[in-house]
Amino acid sequence: MRDYRYYQTIFAGIPKPFAFVDLDLLGINAQQIRLRSQGKMIRIASKSIRSVELLKHLLEMDDCFRGIMCYSAPEALHLANHGLDDLLLGYPIWEPVWLEKLAIAVRDGHAITFMVDSVEHAEHLEKFARQFKVRLPVCLDADMSTDFFGLHFGVWRSSVRSIEQALYVLRRIVASDHLEAAGLMGYEAQIAGVGDRAPGSIFKNIAVRMLKHVSRREIRDRRALLLETVRQMGISLRFFNGGGTGSLHWTGKEDAITEVTAGSGFFAPGLFDHYIDFRCQPAAGYAVEIVRKPAAGIFTCAGGGFIASGSAGRDKLPKPYLPKGASLLPNEGAGEVQTPVRYRGGETLQLGDPIFFRHAKAGELCEHFTRLYCVSDGRIVKEVTTYRGDGLCQS
Numbered sequence: 001m002r003d004y005r006y007y008q009t010i011f012a013g014i015p016k017p018f019a020f021v022d023l024d025l026l027g028i029n030a031q032q033i034r035l036r037s038q039g040k041m042i043r044i045a046s047k048s049i050r051s052v053e054l055l056k057h058l059l060e061m062d063d064c065f066r067g068i069m070c071y072s073a074p075e076a077l078h079l080a081n082h083g084l085d086d087l088l089l090g091y092p093i094w095e096p097v098w099l100e101k102l103a104i105a106v107r108d109g110h111a112i113t114f115m116v117d118s119v120e121h122a123e124h125l126e127k128f129a130r131q132f133k134v135r136l137p138v139c140l141d142a143d144m145s146t147d148f149f150g151l152h153f154g155v156w157r158s159s160v161r162s163i164e165q166a167l168y169v170l171r172r173i174v175a176s177d178h179l180e181a182a183g184l185m186g187y188e189a190q191i192a193g194v195g196d197r198a199p200g201s202i203f204k205n206i207a208v209r210m211l212k213h214v215s216r217r218e219i220r221d222r223r224a225l226l227l228e229t230v231r232q233m234g235i236s237l238r239f240f241n242g243g244g245t246g247s248l249h250w251t252g253k254e255d256a257i258t259e260v261t262a263g264s265g266f267f268a269p270g271l272f273d274h275y276i277d278f279r280c281q282p283a284a285g286y287a288v289e290i291v292r293k294p295a296a297g298i299f300t301c302a303g304g305g306f307i308a309s310g311s312a313g314r315d316k317l318p319k320p321y322l323p324k325g326a327s328l329l330p331n332e333g334a335g336e337v338q339t340p341v342r343y344r345g346g347e348t349l350q351l352g353d354p355i356f357f358r359h360a361k362a363g364e365l366c367e368h369f370t371r372l373y374c375v376s377d378g379r380i381v382k383e384v385t386t387y388r389g390d391g392l393c394q395s
């Protein structure tokens, strides 16, 4: 029973603010992710975890978790230095300083795969591969957005939007003595990362579900055709990556896909409460302390305003989690140094008591804290550092 008293008792004496992960709920989420992935291997999106020890903890949990999708060069190097293997850079990198370091890491035996979506990317990488006399593994990112009557349903990332464009880039990769075509990625952000059960948005939810339904069929066909075309070229790839927390159950069923990516579903932040197909357990949060009682039922906390990235909106605010019945005030939201919380529940809250929040996004929580308290079976079992605690910041 994860109620206010449960966590309040566990964290008695721990100075606030602090962040925590409930390892028992994390384990339940990991099992859910395994089941929903339909037997496919699961690559962990590190941006949603941002702690080396927790990444290792997840990788050790089950053989189905294999490999990391990294989000930046310094991060990939950090993970390689900590012994993590099979690192896929989920996004292209251009900065020469980092490409030099990554090429050296590959030369030294680290398994790092680079993301490209253009001939320009491939040729840029090739320069560093030639300079350091290595063959760099690359993955082609194919766009999976869908256009409906002028509406772009998806993200603006890859420039590869047709089979012809994919072939054009792949031919350039195959022609190079310094690049190796290692994989394909087709990430359907509009399905994996868009909730379709948001409270108070009936019409939007219906529209998103309809768009997802149509988009799914198109993506399935596009991925199958892409793989078939690659095979006809005689290229044998190591992997075809797709999916994210919100689409595992469906992407995992596709024959073309060899591995799915999951990140957010492990911590299950606020934005992942709103999917029709699955529910996750709130496994991560943070606590701030009540420092003022300006009026009956209002408890003002120190700090707490950790707003998520993306298009600005109320859904990017942190969620008061425990005690149940706590909510933010519309006029103030979550503030940088003061966050008033309305509470009408049964607990008698005093100055110094904690209010527990959940971040709207998973890994961004770790940008605000240097460590996470790991809880299991009613007690703190260990403390782990976040990337920030290791001296890395998001950039």
Ligand SMILES: Cc1ncc(COP(=O)(O)O)c(C=O)c1O
Residues within 6 Å of the ligand: 045, 048, 069, 090, 187, 192, 193, 243, 244, 245, 246, 261, 262, 263, 264, 265
């Ligand atoms: C390329 C890519 N694949 C997969 C994911 C899925 O991650 P999550 O499970 O956190 O939604 C993301 C997240 O943004 C991504 O950028």
